Amino acid sequence: MSAERNPLLAELKEPHDVLSQLSPEESVLLLGMLRKAKATHQQRLDGSVEDTLKVLPRLIRPAARKILFGK
Amino acid sequence: MTDLITRAQIALLADLLDADPAALASLEHLGPEGVRALHGAMSDALFDSLASVFARVSKLAPLVPNGVVVTLAQKAVPPEVAGRAGGALGLAHEDRAVAVLSGMKPAYLAVAARYVDPRVIPHFAPKIPSRLLIPTAKELLRRRDYLTASRFVEYATRQHIVDFEKAIDDDEGLVRTAALVWRTDILNDILRVAGPGRVVRMATAARAGSPEFAVTMLSVLARIDPELAIPAVEELLGNPDTDAVASILGVAEHEGVLVELLDLAALLTADALPNLAAAPILRDASFASRISGAADTASRRKSWKRIARAIAAAGVPATAVD
Numbered sequence: 001m002s003a004e005r006n007p008l009l010a011e012l013k014e015p016h017d018v019l020s021q022l023s024p025e026e027s028v029l030l031l032g033m034l035r036k037a038k039a040t041h042q043q044r045l046d047g048s049v050e051d052t053l054k055v056l057p058r059l060i061r062p063a064a065r066k067i068l069f070g071k
Numbered sequence: 072m073t074d075l076i077t078r079a080q081i082a083l084l085a086d087l088l089d090a091d092p093a094a095l096a097s098l099e100h101l102g103p104e105g106v107r108a109l110h111g112a113m114s115d116a117l118f119d120s121l122a123s124v125f126a127r128v129s130k131l132a133p134l135v136p137n138g139v140v141v142t143l144a145q146k147a148v149p150p151e152v153a154g155r156a157g158g159a160l161g162l163a164h165e166d167r168a169v170a171v172l173s174g175m176k177p178a179y180l181a182v183a184a185r186y187v188d189p190r191v192i193p194h195f196a197p198k199i200p201s202r203l204l205i206p207t208a209k210e211l212l213r214r215r216d217y218l219t220a221s222r223f224v225e226y227a228t229r230q231h232i233v234d235f236e237k238a239i240d241d242d243e244g245l246v247r248t249a250a251l252v253w254r255t256d257i258l259n260d261i262l263r264v265a266g267p268g269r270v271v272r273m274a275t276a277a278r279a280g281s282p283e284f285a286v287t288m289l290s291v292l293a294r295i296d297p298e299l300a301i302p303a304v305e306e307l308l309g310n311p312d313t314d315a316v317a318s319i320l321g322v323a324e325h326e327g328v329l330v331e332l333l334d335l336a337a338l339l340t341a342d343a344l345p346n347l348a349a350a351p352i353l354r355d356a357s358f359a360s361r362i363s364g365a366a367d368t369a370s371r372r373k374s375w376k377r378i379a380r381a382i383a384a385a386g387v388p389a390t391a392v393d
Contacts, residue, residue, distance in 0.1 A: 037088045067131055
């Protein structure tokens with residue numbers, strides 16, 4: 001099945017036998033959800049890292065920032 | 072009860088993707104194994120995409136003592152994010168994991184647990200002491216988050232089960248969690264360790280509980296080994312309170328589990344069978360014909376014939392038996 005008809009299979013490759021049973025609509029829907037979830041989870045994680053930095057004891061904040069962001 | 076398990080796997084996938092389970096309902100055609108495999112692949116892809124951030128956060132560990140981690144996490148990190156990050160951080164700092172978890176509130180852990188990377192549960196669940204798990208387990212049951220509870224129970228040790236059995240009174244919560252345990256061999260092990268007395272107690276509670284509770288109990292009994300199920304099946308289907316038996320039969324029909332009911336009825340001893348046969352609902356020829364119609368295999372037809380013979384022996388006319 002082409003990547004166009006089954007984009008989730010094209011993205012994940014495995015498990016081939018399961019992914020190849022998805023309808024084109026299901027595959028598109030799931031890939032959209034996966035991409036959105038990746039972005040949302042990344043955003044929430046980054047936000048929490050920032051929030052944690054703000055409440056870290058002042059003394060270790062610069063060292064923590066350097067570890068996290070290299071600056 | 073494949074449907075119950077498939078729906079549970081779809082609910083897990085929906086949770087992972089922050090989606091509405093109804094939007095994924097069509098995936099039922101993949102069957103429980105298919106949906107579980109799909110969830111595994113998507114979950115791995117999601118967690119792997121966050122691995123570099125987890126690795127950076129993990130490097131902060133030497134700077135921050137356990138007490139500070141506990142305070143800061145609960146203050147600044149939503150439990151959902153903590154759950155997602157907790158697996159990778161716990162694996163990287165395994166020596167500190169129990170100490171950090173010990174300091175956190177059960178309500179926080181119960182929410183976080185729902186979002187943990189499934190790959191780390193088999194690694195950590197057996198290592199966490201019962202004293203730490205029990206308050207969180209109680210909180211999960213209080214929230215009726217049976218699905219999350221089932222994901223952890225699956226990797227519980229024998230000692231965990233012994234301790235949970237003593238500490239957790241919520242029979243409905245335990246049954247509904249057990250029903251969602253993926254592997255039948257593990258479900259059997261758990262209930263064997265919990266003991267036949269507790270399984271009967273669960274059945275007694277199910278008999279007095281909601282139709283949903285009763286049907287979930289039936290689904291658990293249909294999955295476990297007969298010798299473990301029999302005392303509880305007698306409590307539900309071979310009970311001298313024949314009105315209560317009738318009510319279970321009615322629920323089984325309404326919830327579409329007459330097939331499982333026939334399997335369980337086959338386990339009744341000769342002493343208990345007349346109580347099932349005396350259930351007033353079986354005198355209703357149309358109900359009897361529906362249960363007879365549900366007998367789709369040789370063993371289920373045999374089970375129905377045995378019931379019908381018991382009905383006939385009691386002198387009550389039943390639907391035709393072929």
